[in-house]
């Protein structure tokens with residue numbers, strides 16, 4: 118075998134090992150990710166603020182999804198991209214204050 122042949126062998130072994138590694142670890146990774154709860158922050162860090170999924174309308178307190186919002190403008194419309202557990206996908210998550218939560222659901 119020529120000297121560069123060993124490089125090919127090493128490359129092939131690396132690819133095979135990588136595929137085996139990911140095949141084994143991906144199900145575990147996804148299981149860990151789905152079981153890991155989102156950080157539960159104290160309500161004081163985002164008083165009155167809610168995160169609402171734009172698609173299914175699921176609403177949680179902003180603190181429970183790990184959000185912090187203090188002294189923010191209550192009339193401002195803010196949105197972020199986040200993972201909705203209810204519909205299982207990346208969605209636009211609206212950040213609304215309790216003052217505007219109910220009117221946004223009806224309107």
Ligand SMILES: [Zn+2]
Nearest residue numbers: 170173201204
């Ligand atoms: Zn949703």
